[in-house]
Amino acid sequence: MADLSVSFCGVKAPNPFWLASAPPTDKAYNVERAFRAGWGGVVWKTLGEDGPPIVNVSGPRYGAWHGPDRRVLGLNNIELITDRPLEINLREIAQVKRDWPDRAMIVSLMVPCVEEAWKAILPRVEATGADGIELNFGCPHGMSERGMGAAVGQVPDYIEMVTRWCKAHTRMPVFVKLTPNITDIRFPARAARQGGADAVTLINTITSVMGVDLDAMAPWPPIDGQASHGGYCGPSVKPIALNMVGQIARDPQTHGLPISGIGGITTWRDAAEFMALGCGTVQVCTAAMVYGFKIIDELTSGLSAWMDEKGYASVSDFVGRAVPRFTEWQHLNLDYVAKARIDQDLCIQCGRCHIACEDTSHQAITREKDGKRHFEVIDAECVGCNLCTIVCPVEDCITLVPLTEGVDPRTGTPVGGRRTWMEHPNNPSVAAE
Amino acid sequence: MSQDHVAIVFAEPDIAARRLPSATLEANFGDIHPPLDRHEARVAADRCLFCWDAPCVTACPTGIDIPLFIRQIAAGNPLVAAKTILDANIMGGMCARVCPTETLCEQACVREAAEGAPVKIGLLQRHATDALMESGRQPYRQGTPTGRNVAVVGAGPAGLSCAHKLATLGHEVTLYEAREKPAGLNEYGIAAYKTPNDFAAREAEFILGVGGIALKTGVALGRDITLETLRTEHDAVFLALGLSAVNALGLGEEALDGVEDAVAFIARLRQAKDPGEIAIGRRVVVIGGGMTAIDMATQARRLGAEDVTIVYRRGPESMAASRYEQELAQTNGVLIRHWLKPKALVAAGGRVTGVTFEYTQAQDGRLTGTGETLNLPCDQAFKAIGQAPGGFPALALEGGRIRVDAERRTSLAGVWAGGDCIAGGQDLTVAAVEDGKQAALSIDRALAARATA
Ligand SMILES: Cc1cc2nc3c(=O)[nH]c(=O)nc-3n(C[C@H](O)[C@H](O)[C@H](O)COP(=O)(O)OP(=O)(O)OC[C@H]3O[C@@H](n4cnc5c(N)ncnc54)[C@H](O)[C@@H]3O)c2cc1C
Ligand SMILES: Cc1cc2nc3c(=O)[nH]c(=O)nc-3n(C[C@H](O)[C@H](O)[C@H](O)COP(=O)(O)O)c2cc1C
Numbered sequence: 001m002a003d004l005s006v007s008f009c010g011v012k013a014p015n016p017f018w019l020a021s022a023p024p025t026d027k028a029y030n031v032e033r034a035f036r037a038g039w040g041g042v043v044w045k046t047l048g049e050d051g052p053p054i055v056n057v058s059g060p061r062y063g064a065w066h067g068p069d070r071r072v073l074g075l076n077n078i079e080l081i082t083d084r085p086l087e088i089n090l091r092e093i094a095q096v097k098r099d100w101p102d103r104a105m106i107v108s109l110m111v112p113c114v115e116e117a118w119k120a121i122l123p124r125v126e127a128t129g130a131d132g133i134e135l136n137f138g139c140p141h142g143m144s145e146r147g148m149g150a151a152v153g154q155v156p157d158y159i160e161m162v163t164r165w166c167k168a169h170t171r172m173p174v175f176v177k178l179t180p181n182i183t184d185i186r187f188p189a190r191a192a193r194q195g196g197a198d199a200v201t202l203i204n205t206i207t208s209v210m211g212v213d214l215d216a217m218a219p220w221p222p223i224d225g226q227a228s229h230g231g232y233c234g235p236s237v238k239p240i241a242l243n244m245v246g247q248i249a250r251d252p253q254t255h256g257l258p259i260s261g262i263g264g265i266t267t268w269r270d271a272a273e274f275m276a277l278g279c280g281t282v283q284v285c286t287a288a289m290v291y292g293f294k295i296i297d298e299l300t301s302g303l304s305a306w307m308d309e310k311g312y313a314s315v316s317d318f319v320g321r322a323v324p325r326f327t328e329w330q331h332l333n334l335d336y337v338a339k340a341r342i343d344q345d346l347c348i349q350c351g352r353c354h355i356a357c358e359d360t361s362h363q364a365i366t367r368e369k370d371g372k373r374h375f376e377v378i379d380a381e382c383v384g385c386n387l388c389t390i391v392c393p394v395e396d397c398i399t400l401v402p403l404t405e406g407v408d409p410r411t412g413t414p415v416g417g418r419r420t421w422m423e424h425p426n427n428p429s430v431a432a433e
Numbered sequence: 434m435s436q437d438h439v440a441i442v443f444a445e446p447d448i449a450a451r452r453l454p455s456a457t458l459e460a461n462f463g464d465i466h467p468p469l470d471r472h473e474a475r476v477a478a479d480r481c482l483f484c485w486d487a488p489c490v491t492a493c494p495t496g497i498d499i500p501l502f503i504r505q506i507a508a509g510n511p512l513v514a515a516k517t518i519l520d521a522n523i524m525g526g527m528c529a530r531v532c533p534t535e536t537l538c539e540q541a542c543v544r545e546a547a548e549g550a551p552v553k554i555g556l557l558q559r560h561a562t563d564a565l566m567e568s569g570r571q572p573y574r575q576g577t578p579t580g581r582n583v584a585v586v587g588a589g590p591a592g593l594s595c596a597h598k599l600a601t602l603g604h605e606v607t608l609y610e611a612r613e614k615p616a617g618l619n620e621y622g623i624a625a626y627k628t629p630n631d632f633a634a635r636e637a638e639f640i641l642g643v644g645g646i647a648l649k650t651g652v653a654l655g656r657d658i659t660l661e662t663l664r665t666e667h668d669a670v671f672l673a674l675g676l677s678a679v680n681a682l683g684l685g686e687e688a689l690d691g692v693e694d695a696v697a698f699i700a701r702l703r704q705a706k707d708p709g710e711i712a713i714g715r716r717v718v719v720i721g722g723g724m725t726a727i728d729m730a731t732q733a734r735r736l737g738a739e740d741v742t743i744v745y746r747r748g749p750e751s752m753a754a755s756r757y758e759q760e761l762a763q764t765n766g767v768l769i770r771h772w773l774k775p776k777a778l779v780a781a782g783g784r785v786t787g788v789t790f791e792y793t794q795a796q797d798g799r800l801t802g803t804g805e806t807l808n809l810p811c812d813q814a815f816k817a818i819g820q821a822p823g824g825f826p827a828l829a830l831e832g833g834r835i836r837v838d839a840e841r842r843t844s845l846a847g848v849w850a851g852g853d854c855i856a857g858g859q860d861l862t863v864a865a866v867e868d869g870k871q872a873a874l875s876i877d878r879a880l881a882a883r884a885t886a
């Protein structure tokens with residue numbers, strides 16, 4: 001049996017599946033239910049400074065993008081940080097940590113961008129016995145307008161400054177939660193490392209508008225006839241999150257910095273992918289909100305079964321394993337040639353590959369043979385783009401098969417070579433040499 | 434074959450109305466396939482792969498652009514979807530209820546090949562067309578008047594389809610119908626639970642709502658008018674007479690009570706205000722293997738007959754009723770017996786009390802009797818051995834039905850024909866609709882050519 005336990009920046013947990021700072025971690029009631037269900041840790045719903053708590057809207061704070069079968073593909077929210085008094089949150093955190101000492105308890109924080117504010121709150125959090133803090137530099141709505149959350153996360157200098165303050169005023173590990181609402185994620189990650197962060201956490205939600213009500217002529221869902229932008233998460237943000245995680249993992253300036261990965265994780269496989277791209281732990285929000293805490297059983301059993309099959313004894317055996325193979329376009333082998341292959345026994349004759357290639361790609365799939373409906377790849381035209389495999393409704397019916405010998409009938413170039421753009425004769429800078 | 438009835442004395446025949454409580458009858462004759470609700474429709478629509486040159490379209494006799502209308506439903510536009518359907522098939526609503534989709538579009542669906550479960554094309558078609566009917570909108574208008582007048586004889590699916598298309602093309606139509614109500618077998622034949630709530634009449638009204646169609650009911654060609662008159666008084670004639678006669682068993686059934694033609698019985702049932710009014714035997718035998726036999730037997734069970742047997746002279750694979758239809762009868766408690774042909778009617782006091790069958794076998798493709806017999810006692814026997822052509826005007830026939838070319842032109846100049854009355858057809862509502870449409874287009878071309886000539 002694979003060992004799922006983790007030690008992340010010194011924080012120990014029975015498994016790498018933590019609940020992200022969000023409604024599932026809003027109070028003791030939820031967190032205790034999560035721990036009973038088997039979650040390895042939580043990042044407590046973001047706390048603000050002492051004083052009257054913030055106020056949430058009392059209308060729809062969530063919107064969703066549904067598949068036709070009502071599967072939630074993406075979730076949007078305009079919730080703010082916790083709307084409960086600081087004192088109550090701290091008391092509950094202390095109690096839960098005392099009752100569940102083996103689980104990771106991270107406290108998410110967002111206070112104004114002045115050192116005094118951080119200096120004031122950190123000892124109170126430390127007193128709860130929590131294992132670490134996460135700086136919420138990501139929230140894209142409501143808080144950012146007040147100069148917090150994404151407003152800090154979008155300015156690398158601020159990230160570095162606040163991280164440094166926190167490192168100075170607490171002994172707890174400091175995780176910095178990054179906003180994806182920025183052009184190049186490597187800059188805030190580098191700033192966090194400069195400031196002394198123990199880890200980065202990403203992604204927070206992506207600014208979004210879910211839709212427009214065409215009768216009311218207002219963005220949807222509205223609050224009393226109007227709507228603001230919100231933050232988007234759930235399965236549809238996973239590819240964006242994976243890229244950002246991978247960019248940080250392979251950036252020489254942040255390589256080796258622990259990462260807690262978030263963004264659309266729903267199954268063990270999603271989690272394993274984040275971990276392969278460098279995440280020591282993963283965090284989940286939307287999947288828990290949609291399906292409840294019981295999904296942890298699928299996450300742990302799935303990851304464990306896969307690790308056993310692959311012979312990974314512990315999580316650290318595969319964390320970051322895919323990072324060396326994540327590169328830039330100019331390093332890809334332009335002499336590699338793959339061709340689409342259609343398995344005629346599996347083909348159900350829908351013709352989607354044909355029309356996709358015919359209308360929008362390379363006219364490389366036939367429609368007829370001996371007067372009958374028949375779909376077959378024309379190697380002399382196929383560029384191996386993968387569109388047909390994507391539109392084919394039958395799993396494994398169309399595959400891309402690499403050529404191993406001979407010449408590419410499309411270009412006449414011998415296969416088996418290795419030239420990247422850096423060596424390619426069509427590259428003007430190569431030609432100039 | 435002997436025409437003498439074997440005289441065996443049975444107990445009094447048990448034929449009665451109201452065998453079941455009204456609530457049960459109401460449920461039994463309600464909608465057999467409840468419509469999809471909006472969510473179910475979206476889920477079903479999502480399964481459509483939007484195939485290129487989709488096989489389902491080819492399989493539909495009227496060539497409805499199925500992937501397009503399903504995409505329109507998926508995008509939340511059932512009314513636009515309905516227009517896509519009706520443009521190709523003005524009886525898309527009825528067809529959604531009565532087409533044997535399992536042998537047409539849904540059989541061709543690639544999802545059938547992939548997963549053994551086709552997209553629910555029929556139910557989706559119904560979802561869209563129902564929405565249009567409920568909206569009360571009339572998306573069609575009479576075309577710019579051409580000054581031509583076409584006679585259409587028979588207001589069944591073929592006749593209504595032809596009349597509608599002609600009207601949209603601007604031709605005046607006079608629609609002659611022998612019966613009191615339009616819609617042909619939609620109104621008098623199709624099983625009640627396939628088309629409840631007076632759908633046939635509502636659909637006919639919708640079709641006639643295009644304008645420019647003068648419906649004359651109670652007028653029969655051959656009785657009240659002649660083809661010669663129609664040819665001189667109109668610019669073209671379309672014959673959509675259906676099949677008005679029925680095949681005979683040839684066992685002297687005309688002389689006996691308790692032996693009835695299934696089509697006539699079904700027509701009575703369809704026209705009854707309350708199915709409870711219709712008397713049905715306790716033990717019923719239905720002779721035949723097509724859709725009519727299935728509908729007869731199933732509806733007999735649903736009226737409360739206790740013991741219903743369909744008897745067919747060959748094996749299940751030769752039955753004209755699809756496998757799905759056969760199973761429908763069976764799940765309704767009908768027993769289907771094969772390889773038996775009627776040999777004699779058993780009677781007492783002028784009433785049928787049973788049917789004697791002879792076992793059959795296929796020898797070199799030919800059906801022969803084995804000599805061995807079987808008696809099935811019954812209170813009522815129904816023949817559903819096919820409708821027969823009859824009462825046609827003098828024009829070239831083929832196997833008793835009217836001969837037409839690909840454009841549905843008959844041997845007489847200026848006379849077209851379509852639906853069940855023509856040779857080589859499929860005897861399906863949808864095929865009749867297509868015939869009507871193609872004939873209208875052909876008539877339109879012919880009239881235009883005449884105008885320029
Ligand atoms: C019991 C039964 C069940 C069926 N079930 C199905 C089913 O589930 N699905 C399916 O697709 N098909 C079914 N069919 C077949 C389908 O009903 C026919 O194929 C279709 O109705 C043929 O249309 P039509 O317009 O050619 O003829 P009809 O529907 O028969 O219409 C002919 C019309 O012409 C009129 N007419 C006849 N002679 C004259 C005359 N001399 N002058 C004026 N008017 C005249 C008739 O009164 C009638 O209104 C069934 C048929 C029967 C009998
Ligand atoms: C309703 C809601 C409230 C959230 N509140 C917070 C918050 O207070 N602090 C925070 O750091 N992130 C917050 N998040 C972001 C999540 O922690 C997480 O980063 C994001 O949802 C992406 O993960 P997912 O795709 O698994 O949902 C919130 C998300 C949602 C849906």
Ligand code: SF4
Nearest residue numbers: 357382383385386388
């Ligand atoms: S891989 Fe691309 S180019 Fe090749 S057949 Fe498929 S769609 Fe066409």
